[in-house]
Amino acid sequence: MIMADSSNGAPGTSVTVATPGRELDEFENPGLPPHRPRLADRDPRAEKRAERQVALLFLISVLGTLLFFAGYFFVPLNETIERLRLQNLMLGLGTAFAMLGIGVGIVHWAKTLMPDHEVTESRHEIRPEKDRRDAEKIVNDILDESGIKRRPLIRNTLLGAALLAPLPAIAIFRDLGPLPGNSLKHTMWDTGVRLTRDPSGTPIRASDVTIGSAFHVIPEGLNEVENKLEEKAKAVVLLMRLDPEELNPSPGRENWGYDGIVAYSKICTHVGCPVALYEQQTHHLLCPCHQSTFDLEQECEVIFGPAARPLPQLPIEVDDEGYLVASSDFQEPVGPSFWERG
Template identity: 50%
Template sequence: MSNEIELIKDPGLPAHVHRSTDTDPKAAARAERQVAILFGLSALGTITLIYSYIFIKDDVFVFIPILGQTHLQQLGIGLGMALALFCIGAGLIHWAKTLMPDEEVIAQRHEFRSEDEDRSEFIKTVKEGAAAAGLGRRPLIKTTLGAALGLSALSPILLLRDLGPLPKDDLSKTSWKAGTRLVTDPGDRPLRPEDLEVGAVAQTLPEIEAGAHRSLADIGKDAVLLIRLRPEEFNLDAERLSWTHEGIIAFSKICSHMGCAVALYEQQTKHLLCPCHQSTFDVTRAAKVIFGPSARPLPQLAITVDADGYLVAQAPFNEPVGPSFWERSS
């Protein structure tokens, strides 16, 4: 039997198939127009983005059946950017596939096998290292090392439990419900309307039963700001106005942008300010966003008084509090 290895003959490349744009000038011109149209649409998308950012007011909304009530400025910016990036990419791909040179180039592949002497030296070195480590002569170490390495692979799986269970509807609900009293934070003292002067601000939480404990998660969702204005200073529709009581209005303290605490109130302008990213909300218009990256007003809590004259919630929040999250209902 011959020790020689018969080399496989290089079959070469298949016969080159010319594209229609290589042989037909009309097809090439048509492809050129298609690429130009894609680039033109990309430019139109960029113009749409710029126009939306500069000229569309941030208080204009449009209703889309699939998306619901949508901020028109942000919709224009998003669609414009998507059109610009998609069409410029599609244009470049179409240009490369139809008009750029279509020539195959053969690059000869050479043998990368090391010399026999180098291969033998490498094997010798590995065997000497294994012998020096003594794994073959120390089965106890070999066994325990294998067990240690195998068990260590379970650590990442175990640590994944720190991600916690799925939130289900926890992100959409708070502790507020109809009849829940508003109590001071700190202090847990129930509030009456006369406790707040015009221009005053108070941070409140829902009252809990004696001996009960508030979790940090609940505090993070339940915090509410009470602000008292003169009733004639509000610019609200009838429904929103019915959620106030004697000029007292209540909003979630959790910013609708990234979840920071909205902690600054400008008494002269009647504006609430988030210190993290400067989102600004107009209290007189149901915490409407007038500046900053936030896309929606602060959720308003409908309030009234109970039979004892204490401020209570009329109902839970009508929408989830805090920043956007997957499957948010509004």
């Protein structure tokens, strides 16, 4: 038995449609199952009950709105968190009941009391052939009347103008930001700049830094500079003291530290998070964002994770008053790699 699909009212057959029942050996579509009446369709009492339920739900919504007002007007904020929490709860639950009351009520009404007979509607062709023909003719007429095909001079100059005209719209964005220049290659650190505590900016003596301790360090004067955050984003340093025996400085870097005290850039060479987690027994530094791990005993070589370069070391020494100072700026750009870094 074949299902007579075309009888379903689709006008025209220019579009091939996937129709179960194309081949002979397929089941016939049995059509919509018979409608099964609901409780409310058969029992007037059930109908009445559903009606009352819907009304009750709408009443709950009213109560919800009142709860909102109660929270808004009768729970004054007094700088305590409990008060705010209570107000937030009342506003939220009030809104929730107000909305759910309406929503659930309407849906319950639709489900129990509105007709639930499924209705069939025919699909129409998205683009009937007649429309296509008409449209084609219109487009051709438009093209003809405009004369764009017959006048290549006009067409080509228009094309050229249209291609060029948007360029200013791109160029005008040039002033979004300055050019990088070599700003990424320098930080505030320089010869003699004292290492100070973050955030207070108080200087640090070498004797303050005991074995096992870690200081979060900013250059002296950072808190006073105009573009503080930009400078801080490059200059933050982590200062640690190890047993000098455990450090293995490479040739030329022996005196970058002071008696086991070493300073490394805190900005991850991966994508720039602060590498601030110092494990004082393993001497590993861990970045909390992407877990790059650096080994202090090997001049902060990467031993795990996505970073590819060691953290740059800040050469330090002690000044006459016993304070730690930088011997120079970092010897390489800090933070994530960039094309011009080289």
